[in-house]
Amino acid sequence: MKRIRMIALVAAGTVVASALSACSGGSEDGGKDGSDGPVTVSVMEFQQSRIDAVAKLIPGFEADMKKQGKDIKVKLVADPLTDDQFKTKVTQQLIAKQAPDLIDIGDSLVPGWAGAGYLAPLDDYLKGWDGWDHYYPHIKKAMVRQDGKIYALVHDTGVQNLFYRKDQLTQFGIDTAQPATWDDLISRLEQIKQKTGGTPIVIPAGTAWGGSTWTEGFQPILGGTDKNYYSLETGKWDLKSPGFRAVFDLYHTMYSKGLLPVQDLENPNPWEPTKYVKFPEGKIQVSAQGTSGWKFDWGPQGKAPIKGLNEKVDTWQYPGLRSGDAPFGWSGLGFGYGIPASSPNKDAAMLLAQYLSTGKPLADQLVSSGAASPRDDLADVKPYADEPKLLQAGKDLATSVYVPTGDGAEQVAQAVAAATELIINGKADGAQAYDAFLKNATDLLGPTLVKE
């Protein structure tokens, strides 16, 4: 009997041990900050071009650290994911305190993660870093979050514009000058439609495009006509700000005139048939797109290369939407390096972030992903110095529009996606979509985040 009890005890112990082992996170760190041993710092990238770029830079960082007497190794966590997959996965990792030490984050994710306390503030590190003085003042200002702190060191930026097929418009005899107003642009789009019978413009809309319907579709147009929809001082959203209704009306106008590729927008991966197939093939002539279009999307090593890109494609700024609006470019903070609050290797992670955000390593990444520099000392650094489109985007940043937002951006993005979905499904006009948005966003944000 004793033997049976012993077996039972061992079996129960094994199960408990296994469960605890499964629940605990493995640590591959050779050492922690402050200890004498070597430190292994992990860095996560989720886009292939960024993975490739950072992988090449790691040996240089390790050698640089060695020269400074620091034994820091880098483990690249290369995990190619879509934006939504990345967000879902890393959010779980951050909650479980299992996230890599350094994460390359799209700016739209920073407010939510910083607000939840998942990211460490970087202000103290930045104060003591000489590279910080070279960041453009407007970029520095845009990095500051609702609580006055900085949580991600931006290393690439860009300007969102309307990319258009100059070759085709010229062939059709359609004006390629900057359209001053949306009415002007829509008139040209209708001419294109008459010539091709297709749907000439793609702007993210609907739920399939995820958060990008807000960040790459709706928000840039909204920001150009109305900058009062969010207040960083109060942390509240003004859902009754007039720009919202104007943009919903614009979406409905484009839908009702048959200018949007509705079926493609409802594809599970709507960017594929639109940006990666029809725009390169010339079946869509205008696309809302950030600076990365020159490299990441349509460059020679991009997702869907367009031969002779610089000759065939050019950009317009967004036209004015309401009376008195002037054409504008929308600047985005792009990607930045964030450090989880739970990381045991913050100092080493910050050293890596600073290395990757400086000089040649930064220039290599900018060219790889197709982005503009947030710093004033990169214009002469090759290979970035050889990229006129990226250099121009860097110059345009200073005059571009940007409205920093904070807590609740995800909920607003969700409500905008659902409301634009109603439009492209033919279930709502601009007014009805706005009403649906107002109700949904108010519900989702709750009373503390909505201006009375």
Place this chain on the structure above:
Amino acid sequence: MTTIAATASAAAGPTGQASPKRRRRRTWPVVLLLLGPAALLIVVFILAPAVYGAYLSLTNTQLTGFAARDPQFVGVDNYTYLLSNSEFLASLGRTGEFVLYSAIIGQTVLGMTAAVLLARPWVRGKGLVGAAILMPMVVPEVVASLAWASVLSNNSAGTLNRLTGLFGADATDWLQVVPLASVVVVNIWRGIAFAMIMFQAALEDVPGELIEAARMDGATALQIFRFVTLPLIRGPVFLYLLLTTISTIGAFGLVYFLTQGGPGGRTTISAIYIYERALQFSQIGIGSAASMILLALVLVLGLVYVRLAKVEV
């Protein structure tokens, strides 16, 4: 069971007079050994998360934003919100359609048909047919989804479009044009095997003499199936319906990989709605409440099935 009884009997000694209390005390280590690990796993991975989910459903917990730092108890607000939310109610409706067409009608009818046919002595190539039907169950869910994404692909290279192209039809984007019907077909394809196996096993237990007697009385094949076979296998049929209903209500991967709930939310069944709310939009409180509502519906359906079949579960 025999071993335990034998062990207990031997332990009682030559008189065999050990009291039940003493016998229980002596056998508990074995019971613990056999049931303990499973019970522990159930508690840790099923009961505890379910209880925690029920708690979360009463809070406004979020995964991101300032609200994530200080979740508040909100009572039944999440439930009130969901039960008046047209998107959630629509997802429940779509889940009902999905279960009805793919599990209750599709898998059950086709699985039964396959089982009955393969039980016929005159059917040739049973092994081949059986293997073909079983294959979808063996294929991992992701692989199955990718294979069907290729079959239903919107370009002319898609397998289905190639077939319809033989009759002069234009290429169609099936997952866009008929999304729910497409995922229903895929789920039927994947679930037939399990139905067939269960029904085959049940049919083997039907006494041959009853069938023979009915046949001699002049009953047609359909009448024999309706009035003799079906009543005799009622228990397994309802058990299968219970299992397939539960698993289909919780179906996620197949639909998500094929359509991600689109286009326009036309395949956003409840599991996808919950995923979007809880993980994509970070509203874990609302997502948990939606899960609890779904759990309640499954429990009610389960009770109905058990009552109808008088199945012991």
